[in-house]
Amino acid sequence: MSLEQKVMEGMKEAMKAKDEARLRGLRAIKAEIIKAKTEPGAGGEVSADVELKLLQKMVKQRKDALEIYQQQSRQDLVQKEQDEIDVIEKFLPAQLSTEELKAELQQIIAETGASSAADMGKVMGAATKKLAGRADGKAISAAVKELLAK
Numbered sequence: 001m002s003l004e005q006k007v008m009e010g011m012k013e014a015m016k017a018k019d020e021a022r023l024r025g026l027r028a029i030k031a032e033i034i035k036a037k038t039e040p041g042a043g044g045e046v047s048a049d050v051e052l053k054l055l056q057k058m059v060k061q062r063k064d065a066l067e068i069y070q071q072q073s074r075q076d077l078v079q080k081e082q083d084e085i086d087v088i089e090k091f092l093p094a095q096l097s098t099e100e101l102k103a104e105l106q107q108i109i110a111e112t113g114a115s116s117a118a119d120m121g122k123v124m125g126a127a128t129k130k131l132a133g134r135a136d137g138k139a140i141s142a143a144v145k146e147l148l149a150k
Contacts, residue, residue: 003051025087052133096135
């Protein structure tokens with residue numbers, strides 16, 4: 001079952017349950033899928049890879065907005081963004097814990113032969129490909145800096 005089909009099923013269930021927060025998040029996902037399908041060169045299809053990137057982008061956008069709303073003490077908007085993040089994250093693969101992330105990165109560092117902060121680009125390239133969807137870019141970057149500084 002594709003992401004779009006899962007979202008449509010979820011929307012039906014949310015409508016029946018009158019769950020507005022879940023429905024709002026699912027509609028946002030559907031809108032992004034439709035937008036991706038209509039982009040030039042997409043051919044009306046969206047690969048699983050593109051779907052994953054779409055979901056990650058949506059979560060990142062909402063987390064950035066959430067941060068701004070928290071700084072402005074807008075609890076009503078904070079709750080809306082958090083609800084949407086929760087819905088979108090259900091479609092993403094399980095995120096790595098800090099310990100799991102560091103273990104994966106140590107393996108990547110060993111494979112690339114990186115030894116100092118100057119090799120960070122090499123490690124980040126390999127890490128973002130290998131850990132796509134399972135870890136946030138900021139978390140990967142912070143962990144790589146920490147590991148290479150040792």
